[in-house]
Structures are given as structure tokens and as C-alpha cells.
Amino acid sequence: MLHALSLGLVLGVLWLLLSGYFVPLILALGLASVVLVVFIAHRMDVIDHEGQPVHLSWRIFPYWLWLLKEIFVSAVHVSRVILQPRMPIRPRMLNLKATQHTELGHVIYANSITLTPGTVTVELDDDNLAVHALTKETAEGLESGDMDRWVAAVEWETQLDQLIAARRAELKKDE
Amino acid sequence: MFVAAAIAVLVTMLLALILAIKGPTVYDRILAVNTFGTLTVLLIAVLGFLSGRPAFLDIGLVYALINFITTIAIMKFFKYSRLGRHSGEDLGGL
Amino acid sequence: MALVLDILSWISILIGAAFCLIGGIGLLRLPDVFSRMHAAGIVDTVGVVFIVLGLLLQAGWSMAAIKLLLIVFFVLYTSPVSTHALAQAAVSVGARPWVVDEDDEPTEKGDESSKT
Known part of the structure; x- marks a missing residue:
């Protein structure tokens, strides 16, 4: 409803x-x-928490800002790589483990990786991601796990919000 | 200034078109067409400001959505050779 | 004030246009489909965001601004999905990305494209 x-x-x-x-x-x-x-x-039975993520915490907005900054930084990096005459690319495949617990968290993480120039999620299977990275730097940036922690924080806040709401509802019922 | 942006976008569209023509695999071509579509949205928006007709933005909005559906549909067609269902699945699934 | 806004929007549009051109050059220069996706990613994200930001500063508070924001929103939401679908479709038919393992050896720009 x-x-x-x-x-x-x-x-x-x-x-x-x-x-x-x-x-x-x-x-x-x-x-x-x-x-x-x-x-x-x-x-069509498509109205659910996936299409309408109303329960997502407000932490998603600072995350968007951080993601925009990250996109800009890696876009500058990839542009410099492309424009060099020798083009020092080191394409590689990474296998990452997503630390989020819900499917929505995995999808947010995978799409954020794809959105950042220099890294593309090739496959997403439960919490295993296969990522194609263009250079050593982009791969290392991803392996440092900053983005993973951000998404996990957004998700964790979301779960916290849900827990608090559930507890409040319980308390109200008791009264 | 809008003219410069429009020219830059047009040149990039030309580059994407070259890739779409010469791309060795079909996936290069799909990628080029997808980028071409995104650039078309930009071109429509810039042209709308250039000619002072903000109604162009509505067309750009619709084009952005259609571009996405086009890419997904082409991909699905090349992957499964049909648009209605997965290969080997029963009718009734998506 | 109007002049400052104008200059800011011109700078933004120029940056966006430059990123679009770089992305287009990258599309042609990079060796295989997976690395070309990164170049397309530049156009899809930074190019779109900066050009629309420039237009936004020209539009001011109006209906046009809302529509421009919606365009950015839709493009940023749909582009990773189609890129991921493309990568997955390419892998599922057996295309393998061209991979360099050694970190220090200079890369040859070999046109070792993935097979279909």
C-alpha cells in the first residue's frame, strides 16, 4: 500500500x-x-520495495554527492590515460566480494561501480562481483573498498531505520 | 557558446558513428549506438537552447528513455534471438 | 551577477564538451569492447552532467531546469544498467576481455579484439 x-x-x-x-x-x-x-x-505485480525504495535512508543523498565527486576524479584519470599517445592501459578483471546484506545493496554497489568511468561490473552473482578495470589505479581505488563501505553504511542506516520503526510500532501496540 | 557545444557533440557523434561502422564485434556497434543516443539527447537539449525553444527538452527526455529501452531490446534480441522470452524457457515468463 | 553566471555556464559547457570529445576519441582508440565501455562511460556521466549543468545555469529557475534535471537523472540511472547488460551479454557469448597482467611492462596497442 x-x-x-x-x-x-x-x-x-x-x-x-x-x-x-x-x-x-x-x-x-x-x-x-x-x-x-x-x-x-x-x-503486473511490480509495485514492491524494489521499484519504490521508500525505506532507503537519507544517507543516500550524501552518497550521491560523494559518488559524483568520485565519478569526476576517475573521469579525469581515464581521460588522461586515453589522451596519452602510448595509452598506458592495463585492463584487468577483479573479483570482489560485496559486504552488503540485501539485494538492493548489491545492485546499488554494482551500478555505482559501472557508473564510475574506469570500472565496469561484468557479472553480479549474489555477493560476488566480476569487475573489469581499465588501469591499475582504478583497480586499486576499487580494492581499497571505500565505495563498498559507503553503500554498506547507507544500507546499514536503512536497516537501522527499519528496526527503529518496527520497535516503535511494537511499543505502540503494547500501550 | 551553444554553437561550440553543439559542434563538439556532433563531432563526438561522428566518432561514435565511425565505431558503429567499423566496430569488429556486434557489441562494439551496440555500445556505439548507445553512446550515439546519449549524445543525441545532449544535442537536442543544446539545440533547444540555441533556438530558444524549451519544448525541445521534452523530446530529449523521451529520447533518453527510448534510448535505454532500445539498447536493452537490441541486447536481448542478440542474446536470445527473440524478444518475448528467454531461450529454452516456457512461454509465460518474461 | 548575470555575467558571472554566464561565464560559469560557459566554462561548464566547455568542460562537458571536452569530456565528450575525449570519450569519442577513446571509443576509437581503445582496443576491445570492454575497455571501450569506459570511454562511453565518460560521455554518459561527466559529459552529460557538465553540459546539462551549463544549460541549467542558463535556464535559471524555470520548467526547463526541472526537465534538464530529469534528463540527468534518467541518463545517470539508465546508463549503468545498459552498460552492465552489454558487458554481461558480451561475456555470455564467450567474449573475453583483453587483459594485461604485468604491471610494469609497457602495453602494446595491439588490436587484439575480443572474438564474437
Whole structure:
């Protein structure tokens, strides 16, 4: 239910932003289309915590900023490698172990690796990642495990939030 | 300044096109087409500002989404040789 | 103030355009499909972010700004997924990345592309 509401809210805000009309008829049509889409998504059984990660902690926003900085740093590095006439690339495959506990954590980690220029996740099997790295530096940056710890921290905060919410609900029931 | 950005994006599109034509494997070509699509989104956005018509951005938005679906669909087609289901699976699965 | 914003946005657009060109050059120079993905990654992330940032500074607070942010959001969300799908599809048909083990030996730019 929470996920359906969140999907409807996202769709509604998106519709309002993109249409820019505030006439009753058009608004009603927009509302109808939002309801229709939520209904179809419900019938397709795709409304769940994966499509609507409402439980993710606020820590995801500082992580995004850190990730943008990281992307910029490695993009500069890869650009310098590409522009050198001899092109000193050392392509290699790495096998990494993700320390996150949930599937969502693994996917966030794998996609962050792919998003950073210089490293691409080739395979993701449970918590084993096969990563293709372009140079020694990018490989070492990944092996230092900073990104892994960041994602694990985001996930851990998320789990903490969930635990606190569950405990609160329990306490409320007791009263 | 917009003109310079548009020219840079166009030149990069040309490079991607060269890769799409000469790329030795089919995956090089798919990669080139994917990059070409991303650059098209950029070009549409820049052209929208160049001609002072912000409505271009809506087209860019839709193009970004279609580009993703195109890449996934082509990949699925080359991997499984059909779009409807995995090879060797029953009908009914995705 | 407007002039400062203009200059900032020009710098940003120029940086983005430069990264796009570098990515395009990398697409042609790098030896196999897996290393080319890194060059495409530059275009998909830094090129898009900087050019759109420049346009954003030109747009100011308007509908155009929201749409530009949505474009960045969608591109940053979809590009790793398609890159990963591409890498996985290439591996699943038997393409193996060209790998250099020695750290100190200079790399030859051999066109030892992966087989299909």
C-alpha cells in the first residue's frame, strides 16, 4: 500500500511538472491516467520495495554527492590515460566480494561501480562481483573498498531505520 | 557558446558513428549506438537552447528513455534471438 | 551577477564538451569492447552532467531546469544498467576481455579484439 501510494505520488508530481496546465479538466485527466498506471502496475505485480525504495535512508543523498565527486576524479584519470599517445592501459578483471546484506545493496554497489568511468561490473552473482578495470589505479581505488563501505553504511542506516520503526510500532501496540 | 557545444557533440557523434561502422564485434556497434543516443539527447537539449525553444527538452527526455529501452531490446534480441522470452524457457515468463 | 553566471555556464559547457570529445576519441582508440565501455562511460556521466549543468545555469529557475534535471537523472540511472547488460551479454557469448597482467611492462596497442 505504501509503495502504491509512493508510486502514485511520484507519477502525480511528474505529471504536474511536465504538463504545467492547471485547468480542472486536464487535472482530472492527469489524475485518471495516474490511477490507471498504478492499477496496471498493481496488476503486473511490480509495485514492491524494489521499484519504490521508500525505506532507503537519507544517507543516500550524501552518497550521491560523494559518488559524483568520485565519478569526476576517475573521469579525469581515464581521460588522461586515453589522451596519452602510448595509452598506458592495463585492463584487468577483479573479483570482489560485496559486504552488503540485501539485494538492493548489491545492485546499488554494482551500478555505482559501472557508473564510475574506469570500472565496469561484468557479472553480479549474489555477493560476488566480476569487475573489469581499465588501469591499475582504478583497480586499486576499487580494492581499497571505500565505495563498498559507503553503500554498506547507507544500507546499514536503512536497516537501522527499519528496526527503529518496527520497535516503535511494537511499543505502540503494547500501550 | 551553444554553437561550440553543439559542434563538439556532433563531432563526438561522428566518432561514435565511425565505431558503429567499423566496430569488429556486434557489441562494439551496440555500445556505439548507445553512446550515439546519449549524445543525441545532449544535442537536442543544446539545440533547444540555441533556438530558444524549451519544448525541445521534452523530446530529449523521451529520447533518453527510448534510448535505454532500445539498447536493452537490441541486447536481448542478440542474446536470445527473440524478444518475448528467454531461450529454452516456457512461454509465460518474461 | 548575470555575467558571472554566464561565464560559469560557459566554462561548464566547455568542460562537458571536452569530456565528450575525449570519450569519442577513446571509443576509437581503445582496443576491445570492454575497455571501450569506459570511454562511453565518460560521455554518459561527466559529459552529460557538465553540459546539462551549463544549460541549467542558463535556464535559471524555470520548467526547463526541472526537465534538464530529469534528463540527468534518467541518463545517470539508465546508463549503468545498459552498460552492465552489454558487458554481461558480451561475456555470455564467450567474449573475453583483453587483459594485461604485468604491471610494469609497457602495453602494446595491439588490436587484439575480443572474438564474437
